[in-house]
Amino acid sequence: MTFIAPVKFAIDLLAVLLLALGIKGLSKVRSAREANRLAAIAMILAAFGVLLNSQGTIGISINSWIWIICGTLIGGILGALIAKRVPMTAMPEIVALFNGCGGMSSLLVALGVALFPSADSSDGVISESIRNFSIVVSLFVGAITFSGSIVAMAKLQGWLSTPSWTQSKARHFFNILSAVLALIGGIYFSIDGQNGLVLIVFASSLLGIGVTLPIGGADMPVVISLLNSYSGVAAAAAGFVVGSQLLIVAGAMVGAAGLILTQVMCDGMNRSLVSVLFGGALGVGSVASGSGGGEYTNITSCSPEECALTLEAAEKVVIVPGYGLAVAQAQHTLREVTRVLENADIEVTYAIHPVAGRMPGHMNVLLAEADVPYEQLKEMDVVNPEFPATDVVLVLGANDVVNPQAKNDQTSPLYGMPVLDVQEARTVFVVKRGMNAGYSGIKNDLFDLQNTSMVFGDAKKVLGDLLLELKELGVGSKG
């Protein structure tokens, strides 16, 4: 069966091409959906290529088929179920979960080859020392990806909080110890080819936990994006283990693309990757040191009724949605409120901060789910010059992204972060559950300003009340 090898080669090339086109297409709104399908087709092709090649060369036993089908069905069905059911607000968690499983898969492959070198599927194209080294990398990165992703998911879900010891210097000691242990295990295995496996997996898992656990909720998306990049690296390492070029190229692409995305997210939040990874939760240290702290002196609070009266008289309204809106599941109620306003010929736009929600672009997804027209969503650079001409700004569950300290106070930890200049508008309403600080733990000077009023309450309830008040005022009823 000499034609098998060229066919397999052609399939692999086609798969790589489609994957590259897929990633490329995912970066444009118009082509994104097709691109995603293209990438999915590439994966099916690639799997088909492996099966065809094996069947044609060494044959696939019935036994193997049974195990392949079992794994495929169980993993595939569970994945499909979760993908269909998960609410859009939980998207970051679910990406973390999927990602962790990808890392686990690479880890298991490396473990399998390490435990049973007879199953070495690279057909001797890779020397033993390089294979062992690849196994070590795959185990190391795979374990970090898995444990880190699971911790990230648990933290976002609120199953895990940030233990206080992780904010002390002790965590650096813990992490360095884990890293050193993993390194020892790695060196041991590279030389010996048998021992050290348990040590690598155990210590790398601890490292993944130790690095992720201290990181505050606001920085979690950056971590998930980074772990996503790692799972690409783990896949590439697994490619070296089993001698598959396709795996190496796909893993490398994801690894590099993930790194870029991580950088973009860091820029959006004005954080450096180093400070995200090693700085602990933002705010814990900074508030203690006094900078950006302090008490509120001039808080004005008002009822939804007053808010409705002001909105009625407005001509131009800008909505600033934040994660609080998503948590309260209030995006649909918000949409109803804006419909009423639009019916009254009030201009409504949404100002989307690059990191609104939990991940960049997360808020766009949530608002799209609530049927908000895509054209009404405006990015920060577009909307900022418009604030002085805006009558009312409604801040819903956002905090740090509207903090003027980032512009005015050089001592603030937020200084330099791009923010929405909502204070330029005539009136600002901030809907918030209480006076708690945002994720950064930093006081928001906006709340103290003359033109700012706080409307306390859960975003969904406040918006519901607002809707009633507006209807009672006859706003938008066209009569």
Add this chain to the structure above:
Amino acid sequence: MSFFSEALWVLLLGSLLGLELIGKVPPTLHTPLMSGANAISGITMLAALTLIIKSGDNLPLLIIGSISLGFALFNVIGGFLVTDRMLAMFSRKKTRK
């Protein structure tokens, strides 16, 4: 050229391609892109498949391979479906307009 040096070239070029491909991404698409790239990283399913095929009658290895395949497909299928769900919301807006 040995497989290893070839593989290193592939690694290098693949990384460069990845860096280049998502140079300019509108913020709207960050989340779907992350989720899509995440699904692609489940490509380790190929390694898992190979492992199962090569393991012959070695039961522990078959089991490890099968679990690995399950994890990978969980990632791949879940990842692509969830990405599609997100993107469907954007494209629906487009057609309605």
